[in-house]
Amino acid sequence: MVPAAQEPVATFRSGVDLVRVSAVVRDDEGRFVRNLAKADFEVLDDGRPREITDFRQDSTGISVALLIDASGSMEHTLPEAREAATHVLSWLEARDEAAIFTFDTGLAQITPFASGMKALPESVQKLTPFGATSLHDAIARVAARVGEREGRRRAVVVFTDGRDNASRMAPAEVSAIASSIDVPVYLFAAVPSIDNPSSGFVKGGEGASLSGPLADLATWTGGHVFVASTPGARSSSAKQIADELRHQYLMAFESSGKPGWHPLVVRTRDKDLIVRARSGYIAGQSRPSSD
Numbered sequence: 001m002v003p004a005a006q007e008p009v010a011t012f013r014s015g016v017d018l019v020r021v022s023a024v025v026r027d028d029e030g031r032f033v034r035n036l037a038k039a040d041f042e043v044l045d046d047g048r049p050r051e052i053t054d055f056r057q058d059s060t061g062i063s064v065a066l067l068i069d070a071s072g073s074m075e076h077t078l079p080e081a082r083e084a085a086t087h088v089l090s091w092l093e094a095r096d097e098a099a100i101f102t103f104d105t106g107l108a109q110i111t112p113f114a115s116g117m118k119a120l121p122e123s124v125q126k127l128t129p130f131g132a133t134s135l136h137d138a139i140a141r142v143a144a145r146v147g148e149r150e151g152r153r154r155a156v157v158v159f160t161d162g163r164d165n166a167s168r169m170a171p172a173e174v175s176a177i178a179s180s181i182d183v184p185v186y187l188f189a190a191v192p193s194i195d196n197p198s199s200g201f202v203k204g205g206e207g208a209s210l211s212g213p214l215a216d217l218a219t220w221t222g223g224h225v226f227v228a229s230t231p232g233a234r235s236s237s238a239k240q241i242a243d244e245l246r247h248q249y250l251m252a253f254e255s256s257g258k259p260g261w262h263p264l265v266v267r268t269r270d271k272d273l274i275v276r277a278r279s280g281y282i283a284g285q286s287r288p289s290s291d
Contacts, residue, residue: 018053019045019255020182022153022222022248023266023277032247033273043253044265054252061095062245063113063149064088065142068124069160071104071133078129080190081159082120083231087238088157088188089118097152099145100124103138104131105166113149135160136167139185139217140174147181153245155223157186162210171213175220176261179278184223186241187214190234191227222278255283 025033038055066085074081089098098117100110110121139158146154178185189210210225218225226237266277
């Protein structure tokens with residue numbers, strides 16, 4: 001959940017009464033759990049049980065925004081980030097759609113949402129890293145765009161080294177925006193082995209930048225952090241993102257209507273199963289603006 005000290009203060013838009021939640025369920029060995037029913041889930045809204053009024057596990061298409069960091073700090077890792085983004089596209093199916101965005105201090109939409117994209121546009125292949133990094137601001141703006149893609153399994157995948165030196169927004173504020181519209185944020189770092197936390201000998205840099213508040217951002221929104229140092233690991237991580245989106249359970253419940261941030265817990269009645277979902281939502285006055 002978002003710590004009280006970091007709860008967002010922002011401009012709000014009109015409210016909604018129905019809260020949509022996507023959840024991924026795994027067993028204690030990390031395998032996806034299929035064929036659960038509505039009665040298998042419990043939703044706690046600010047600690048209070050809520051009735052699930054809508055429940056689906058049908059296989060709708062994926063709508064994913066690929067957000068590529070093109071700032072100066074990516075000078076040595078942008079080729080690997082492009083490769084990782086291409087891997088994500090390769091795991092999409094004909095019914096899925098993707099859009100491509102890049103950012104440094106500003107955000108640029110390279111391609112709108114479209115199906116059948118299997119390679120990055122030539123303009124992305126020719127990008128030269130430059131400028132400061134507004135990572136948090138870019139995530140917030142793209143999450144709002146993805147939130148408009150109704151009826152799909154939605155996500156933002158960010159290819160970055162995790163460094164931010166120019167954003168107006170803090171990670172907790174970005175998390176509130178993404179969580180309020182149920183868009184999981186996946187952070188994907190293509191880094192040298194020396195900066196990979198799983199290698200056991202991280203000296204700092206990229207690996208360290210993707211811990212702490214940024215890791216919390218991914219968790220709060222129901223997403224995850226992937227750090228990959230080889231082509232095989234990048235392909236495997238990309239497949240895992242697509243697999244998670246395809247195995248989401250989609251459910252909804254009525255908000256209490258009490259304005260403000262609501263901590264949210266989604267769990268199964270089988271306590272041995274692991275559920276990943278967003279950690280809260282904003283009610284009454286709806287979600288904070290990313291503008």
